[in-house]
Amino acid sequence: MKLPVYLGLLHQSEATLAESYRQVAEGHGEEPDVHFLCLTLARQCDAHQDALAPIIGRYGECTEDDEPERLHHEGLSKTRSGPVGLLRDLQDLYLMANLVDITWTMVKQAAQGLQDAELLDVIARCDGETEVQLHWLKTRMKQAAPQALIAAS
Amino acid sequence: MPDRIADIWGTRTPYGQGGNWPVRVDTKLADGVAKADVDRWVKSACLLCSNGCGCDIAVKDGRMVGIRGRAEDRVNHGRLGPKGLFASWQGVDNRDRLTVPLVREDGRLVEADWDTAMGRIAERSRALLEEKGPLSHGFYTSGQLFLEEYYALAVLGKAGIGTPHMDGNTRLCTATAAASLKESFGADGQPGSYTDIDECDAIFLYGHNMAETQTVLWARVLDRIAGPDRPRVVCVDPRDTEVARHADVHLPVRPGTNLALMHGLVREVVANGWVDEDYVAGHTQRFGDLLAAVEPWTPEAVAETCGVAAADVRRAAEIFGTSQRVLSTVLQGFYQSWQATASSCQVNNLHLLRGMLGRPGCGLLQMNGQPTAQNNRECGADGDLPGFRNWENPKHVRELAELWGVDELKIPHWASPTHAAQIFRYAEQGSIGFLWISATNPAVSMPELPRMRRILAKPELFLVVQDLYLTETAQYADVVLPAAAWGEKTGTFTNVDRTVHLSDQAVEPPGQARSDLDIFLDYSRRMGFARNDGSPLLDWTGPEDAFRAWQECSRGRPCDYSGMSYAMLRERGGIQWPCNDEHPDGLDRLYTDGTFSTDAAYCETYGHDLTTGATVGPTAYRAMAPAGRALFKTAPYSPPPEEPSDEYPLRYTTGRTAYHFHTRTKTGRAPQLNAAAPGMWIELSAADAQRYGIGEGDIAVVSSARGRITAPVRIGDVREGTVFAPFHFGYWDTGGSPDDHPRAANELTMTEWDAVSKQPIFKTAAVRLEKAAAGSGPAPAPTTTASRPAQPGTVPATIGGAAAEAREEPA
Numbered sequence A: 001m002k003l004p005v006y007l008g009l010l011h012q013s014e015a016t017l018a019e020s021y022r023q024v025a026e027g028h029g030e031e032p033d034v035h036f037l038c039l040t041l042a043r044q045c046d047a048h049q050d051a052l053a054p055i056i057g058r059y060g061e062c063t064e065d066d067e068p069e070r071l072h073h074e075g076l077s078k079t080r081s082g083p084v085g086l087l088r089d090l091q092d093l094y095l096m097a098n099l100v101d102i103t104w105t106m107v108k109q110a111a112q113g114l115q116d117a118e119l120l121d122v123i124a125r126c127d128g129e130t131e132v133q134l135h136w137l138k139t140r141m142k143q144a145a146p147q148a149l150i151a152a153s
Numbered sequence B: 001m002p003d004r005i006a007d008i009w010g011t012r013t014p015y016g017q018g019g020n021w022p023v024r025v026d027t028k029l030a031d032g033v034a035k036a037d038v039d040r041w042v043k044s045a046c047l048l049c050s051n052g053c054g055c056d057i058a059v060k061d062g063r064m065v066g067i068r069g070r071a072e073d074r075v076n077h078g079r080l081g082p083k084g085l086f087a088s089w090q091g092v093d094n095r096d097r098l099t100v101p102l103v104r105e106d107g108r109l110v111e112a113d114w115d116t117a118m119g120r121i122a123e124r125s126r127a128l129l130e131e132k133g134p135l136s137h138g139f140y141t142s143g144q145l146f147l148e149e150y151y152a153l154a155v156l157g158k159a160g161i162g163t164p165h166m167d168g169n170t171r172l173c174t175a176t177a178a179a180s181l182k183e184s185f186g187a188d189g190q191p192g193s194y195t196d197i198d199e200c201d202a203i204f205l206y207g208h209n210m211a212e213t214q215t216v217l218w219a220r221v222l223d224r225i226a227g228p229d230r231p232r233v234v235c236v237d238p239r240d241t242e243v244a245r246h247a248d249v250h251l252p253v254r255p256g257t258n259l260a261l262m263h264g265l266v267r268e269v270v271a272n273g274w275v276d277e278d279y280v281a282g283h284t285q286r287f288g289d290l291l292a293a294v295e296p297w298t299p300e301a302v303a304e305t306c307g308v309a310a311a312d313v314r315r316a317a318e319i320f321g322t323s324q325r326v327l328s329t330v331l332q333g334f335y336q337s338w339q340a341t342a343s344s345c346q347v348n349n350l351h352l353l354r355g356m357l358g359r360p361g362c363g364l365l366q367m368n369g370q371p372t373a374q375n376n377r378e379c380g381a382d383g384d385l386p387g388f389r390n391w392e393n394p395k396h397v398r399e400l401a402e403l404w405g406v407d408e409l410k411i412p413h414w415a416s417p418t419h420a421a422q423i424f425r426y427a428e429q430g431s432i433g434f435l436w437i438s439a440t441n442p443a444v445s446m447p448e449l450p451r452m453r454r455i456l457a458k459p460e461l462f463l464v465v466q467d468l469y470l471t472e473t474a475q476y477a478d479v480v481l482p483a484a485a486w487g488e489k490t491g492t493f494t495n496v497d498r499t500v501h502l503s504d505q506a507v508e509p510p511g512q513a514r515s516d517l518d519i520f521l522d523y524s525r526r527m528g529f530a531r532n533d534g535s536p537l538l539d540w541t542g543p544e545d546a547f548r549a550w551q552e553c554s555r556g557r558p559c560d561y562s563g564m565s566y567a568m569l570r571e572r573g574g575i576q577w578p579c580n581d582e583h584p585d586g587l588d589r590l591y592t593d594g595t596f597s598t599d600a601a602y603c604e605t606y607g608h609d610l611t612t613g614a615t616v617g618p619t620a621y622r623a624m625a626p627a628g629r630a631l632f633k634t635a636p637y638s639p640p641p642e643e644p645s646d647e648y649p650l651r652y653t654t655g656r657t658a659y660h661f662h663t664r665t666k667t668g669r670a671p672q673l674n675a676a677a678p679g680m681w682i683e684l685s686a687a688d689a690q691r692y693g694i695g696e697g698d699i700a701v702v703s704s705a706r707g708r709i710t711a712p713v714r715i716g717d718v719r720e721g722t723v724f725a726p727f728h729f730g731y732w733d734t735g736g737s738p739d740d741h742p743r744a745a746n747e748l749t750m751t752e753w754d755a756v757s758k759q760p761i762f763k764t765a766a767v768r769l770e771k772a773a774a775g776s777g778p779a780p781a782p783t784t785t786a787s788r789p790a791q792p793g794t795v796p797a798t799i800g801g802a803a804a805e806a807r808e809e810p811a
């Protein structure tokens, strides 16, 4: 069964996303909404990992390289600066959050096949939050893009 | 005659439930002026808070010499409060007024003529538009202009320039009222009416120190309290306000924890079966979301988080759950605090749960702070689309494009409008190079003043300031425009309960001062803003043209003015919107049939996630198909962003006093009000004062991560562990700048805002306090308000003496 591979991927990508939110919060302290919300969302990702723990306890997780390397996403190496830098960092978060989101979807498909009520319950609590994270990132980027791309020097 | 400084609310005229609030006409005339000396009385309404009390301005020899409440006005039944009595006319008829335009030459502001001043503005504006486009322009306006002026500004900003960077200081006072109404009911617009005070059997005041912010409205409540069947009163406020003193239940929550309390109240109402299930089933959506969010919030959990007694939470919920007619009012204690929109939506939710909307006494007033905040929101001077239109709805954008004769593409609608703090951030980063500030004073009223001053002082920023006085903000301007004040121009404005008043010109403005409307029209002309057919975008010649244009814009929208006219407002006095063919006399309450503005084609917003502010978007909203049902919107509680720490162990909260309005530009110039609250103070609890070895009037330094202030201490009734500071005091009367003596409350506040309403957080921050010096007398804080000393009689009472006597004439 390959579900442990996906549980590993999910666990890992939530951890990467949490770390990246914290980096963006740190790097863009001058944008207080981004700063405080990224810290909140990082805590959300932490909670998702905690919620996964008992599931991983049952199925195990695979973190070895026996699956293609590209399944794992690198986090942000460092944050950028300036209006365009903010936009690019949010866009990176958006890509990472998308990976998390689609991985939840795949795990959910498996959970349904396995008729695993406990896992489905975890997914119901977490996946919706990831979706809202995506919506927020998109809302914030849409607000920032015109200014960053046209008026900022 | 009563001393209306000592007696803020005047003599009681008790009445019972369902009765008519008795008339009492309050009059104040200048020293030496008798009634018989008055040449004319000019119809208006008071412009010193959102209550909008109907009044007549006394004119003698071409000057304003006093004021009288209008007996027949639906808002005040003749009464006026201290600000109206003393500051409305004295705050304007003053020798400090700006009378000529000023321009900056070699770093100094020098007098100029209008042509030079406006020419400079147009020249810079044109150059920047050419070089960088519309996103280089920002406008920050007020909650104190007239409807006509906001509408002119909104049209020239959206259809002339095409910038989304427009906001008002209403963002600081009332943005959350709008946001919560939009999220719950689909559009802005106050469901309730002031007549609900006459009809209710319980009143809940959430973070609303009504006794000081809208003194005449509180007089109405006091008269019910003094009547035969007093309504029960519940007060949520960390201070022991006058409201709290009359409350059956006072919940002095820890600043920043409102949402936890609200979750607890909702939970109790549901758990005890006080829900109107038919109403919920027929007129709402997403009840399940609400249940899930409040589930953990038992009264004990609330007690732990909010620092109030669990039994009091139960009692408050019981009053809400078992009264027949409940009126709720909400203000800055919620709006300017953490999780503002989510907390305010919970108030809406309580009313939905009990089906208490649209019926006499079952009212909801998401209050406004400033007098014309409502118009700012309606007209779109806060960046929204005028007429409560939805920027995500292409049909709404098209309607405006047709109305204004411009291309849809011209009107910025690609994202929600830029809120104040973000406008200043863009100015800080240099992408906004042209900022026009009208009738507001961000150098005192915005959070984190040291940063604010740095932004305003940036040499690359071209700053236009239009005001009555050379405010702290105006001192940074490149061009200062002298504006005409209330009483010197004609226009309309709308109070909290949708009552529209016409305020007629009573006297000429001083010197060369011009109305804000004339200034905006002049700018539009100079810039050549035009419709697609080449005709001028704003071809209005005066306020009545602007009002007519606005009527067309509002037609068919919730704030429908199409059935009004200047003549009708002159003849009848205050009229509530909507006023149209269907409701020719206006409408007392909205949502009488439980049908809300949530239809996807009609609504003002598709809504947001209340934690993050993420937009829901048209697709998801349509899928939900609210179709006239209200929405239970909520979010989980989370602790405020800045909690007390070892370095900053105290909580900091800011607020108002009854005697001042905003940054005191008017009230500070009324001698009676100035004497009642002449200078800055801070409030500490007796326990904290003892801990820090501080006595009444001793001088303390309060610091946060942003800055520090020095002020005398009033030992008062604020919660232990909390420091309170009034936000009115800046520097215009202490030499113009803080220099070595910073005192403004906002030196310490933080730059952060609510995720949905974008209202800055003024009510929670962490600070440290040290004693600086012994005092030479009591702190200059009034004893008649929430700042009264904890130990009665230890400080001389605040009185006004003969100068503060005003006539009261009961009908």
Ligand code: SF4
Pocket (backbone or CB within 6 Å): B046, B047, B048, B049, B050, B051, B052, B053, B076, B079, B080, B081, B082, B083, B084, B085, B213, B214, B215, B216, B217
């Ligand atoms: S309550 Fe408000 S509107 Fe009425 S007189 Fe006082 S300040 Fe003016």
